[in-house]
Amino acid sequence: MRRTLISRKASLQALFLVGALTLLLPAAAFAKTEIHFWHAMTGQLGDAVNELVKEFNGSQSEYEVKPLRKGTYPETLTAAIAAYRQKAAPNIVQVFEVGTQTMLLSGAIVPVYQLMKEQDIKVDWKDFIAPVVGYYSKDGNLYSMPFNSSTPILYYNKDAFRKAGLDPAKPPQTWKQVEEYSKKLIASGAAKCGFSTGWPSWTMVENMHAWHDQPFATRRNGFDGLDAQLLINKEFGVKFIGQLAAWQKDNIYSYGGRQGTADPKFVSGECAMYIQSSALIGGFTKGVKFAWGTGQLPFWGPPYHKATSIIGGATLWVMKGKPAAENRGTALFLKFISDTNQQMWWHVTTGYLAISNSAVKNLEAGYHFKRNPDQFTAFAELTQGKVTPNSQGIRLGNFVQIRDVIEGELENIFAGKKTAKQGLDDAVAKSNELLREFAAQNKP
C-alpha cells in the first residue's frame, strides 16, 4: 500500500478550510431573510414606521424587514415601478389611495387576500372597518393591506376662539357657522383669516361631495367601470367652490397651496381654522403652541343630507415575482401590523385610523377616546353616517393627474381668472380626457 504523505501545507490548508466553514455555516444558518419595504413616511411618522418595524424584527428571528423612505408618495410609486421593470422591486410598497386603480390593473402585484391564502395565515377580513375595506377591495376581496388611513377633519385654534368671544369647546358644524365665526375672528383681531385647507382636491372637492352625498363621478365613482366621467361641475360643486372663491376675497378663506404647504398658516396662528388630514394630530400635538381642538367637517345643511367622509392615506401592496421564502416574511409582517395591539399603538402614536373594529373596541374600552376626543373625530366621520355609493370611495385611473388638473383649475378660480363654473367645466373636460386615455391604455 502506498503511503500518501500529506504535506504540512496541505494540512494547514485543510485546517483553514474547516475552520472557515465552521465559522461561516452558523452565520448562514442565522442569516435573516430580508424583506424590503419602501414607504413615503417622514418626520414623526417615519419614526413611527421604524419603531413598528423594529418591533416586528425583534419578535422573530427569521425575517428582517428593511424600511426605506423613497421620497413622497409619487416618488415612491415611480421608484417602485422603475425597480419592478428592472426585476429589482421591493417586497412591499406603500402607495397612496389615488394610485389604487393603477396598482389594481398593473399585473405587478399579489393581492393581499391571495397572499394570506397561499401562506395559510388566517386573517379576519370582516374585522376591518367598512369604509377602509371598501376602498381597496375588488369583488369582496382585499387587494392591499390598509396601513395609514386618514380622513380630513376640522382643526381649530381654541385660544383664538376665546379671544374672539367664541366658545372654545364648540367648533363650527355648518358652513354658515364657519363664515360667521371667521368674521368674528377677523374683526376681533384674533386671526388674520378664518380657515385654510390642505390637499385642496381631496378635502374640498372629493370629500365635500362624499360628505354631502353627491357623486364625484359616474359609474359609482368609477368602481363600476373604466368609462366613468366626472360630475364635479354640477350644481353642488359649482355652488360650493363658488362660495370658497367669494370667501377668498374677504379672507374668510385663505388658499395656501397644494398638499400640506398651508400647514404653517394654521400653526402660526394666521388662520384660526384648518381642514386637513386627521394624520396631523400627532405632529400638531408635539409642535403647536396654542390650545387647539378638532371637529367634524362643516356641513351645508338642507337640501343635502350627510353621508360619510372618504379616506385618504395609503396602503401596502405586495409586489409580484419575489421568492416564496420572502413572501412568507411579507405575509407575516402584514399580519403583524394588522393585529389589534399594533393597530392600537399605531393609531395612538400617529393619529392614523385603527382599521379593525376590535382595535376600535379596545381603544374605547380603555377610555382612549374619552381622554383624547380629537382622535375620535375621524372615526365618527367615517362610521356615524351611512355609507352611500357616493361616499364609499373613488376609483379612477390617472387619478394623480386628475387631482393635479382639479387643483390647477381651483387655483384659477381662487385667483379670479375663471368663474367656478368655467373652471370646473374645464377640469371635468380635461379629466374625462385623462380617463379615456387610461381606459384605452388598459383595454383588456
Next chain:
Amino acid sequence: MKRTVFRNRWLPYLLVFPQMAVTLVFFFWPALKSLQLSLYRVSPFGDRMTFVGLDNFTRLFTDAEYYASVVNSFIFAGGVTVIAVAAALGAAALATQRIRGLIAYRTLLLWPYGIAPAVAGIIFLFIFHPAYGILPYFLSFVTSYEFNWLLKGWVAMTLVIVATAWTHFGYNIAFYIAGLLAIPASVLEAADVDGAGPLRRFTAIVFPLVSPITFYLVVLNMVFAFFESFQVIDAVTKGGPGGATEIMVYKLYKDGFIGLNLGSSGAQSVVLMAIVIGLTVLQFRFAEKKVTYS
C-alpha cells in the same frame, strides 16, 4: 494654427473613447429610447406596449395646455437669458475697475453659481413664500398689495425667472470678467482721448469686443433655461399656480413620472430636443455673423 500630431495611430481614439462612451450611454441611448417610447402607448408598469405611431404627437399638438407650456418656456428662457447675461455684463463692467476690495466683490459675485439650483429654490421659498417668507412679512408693512404667487401667475413666473437667473449669474460673470480684462487698455485710452464718454466707449468698443462671449453665453443660457431650470421650478412652484410656471421640461416630468404616461413624456422630450436644436442652429447661423472675432 498648431496641430497636435500623435505618433501612435490608436492613442487619440483611446483617449477620446471614455468621453464618447459616457456620451453614448448616458445621452444618445436614452434619447433614442425616448424616441422609441414616443411612438408607443406604455402602461405604467411596462407590461403593455402598443405601437400608436404619431398619436402621442397629435395629442400634444391639439392640447391647449401644451402650447401654454411652450409659451411659458420661451418667456422663462428669454427672461432668464436677458437678465442673467445683461446683469452679468453690467456687474463685470463694475468689477473690473480699480477699486478697493475688488477680489472680495468678484468672489462674492461668483459664489451663487456654486449653489445647486434646487437649494437656491428653497432659499427663495423661505424668502418669498406668502405664508412663512420674510419678504412678504416686511412688504405687508409697506403695501397692502399681496404678492401672493400661490395665486398670481405673473408673480410666480417672475420669482422663478429671478431665482434661476441668480443661480446662473455667477457663470456668466466669470466669462465676462475674463473678457473685459482681455480688452487692451490702450484701445480704451485712445477712445477716451478722442472724447468718448463711458457710455460711448462701452457701446462702440467694449460691447463689440466681448460679443463672442455674449453670443456664447446667450446660447448656453438659453439651453440651460430650457433644460436645467427644472430644479428651481420643482423646488418652488411645482408648475403652479394653475400651470403658470409649467415649462416644457416640467410638464414632461409631470406627465412621465407623476402621471406615468411615458409615451406622451417621450413625445414631449423629442419636441423639446427639436426646439432647442433649432434654436441653437438659428443662433449660430444669424447671430454669429454679428460677432467680431479678433
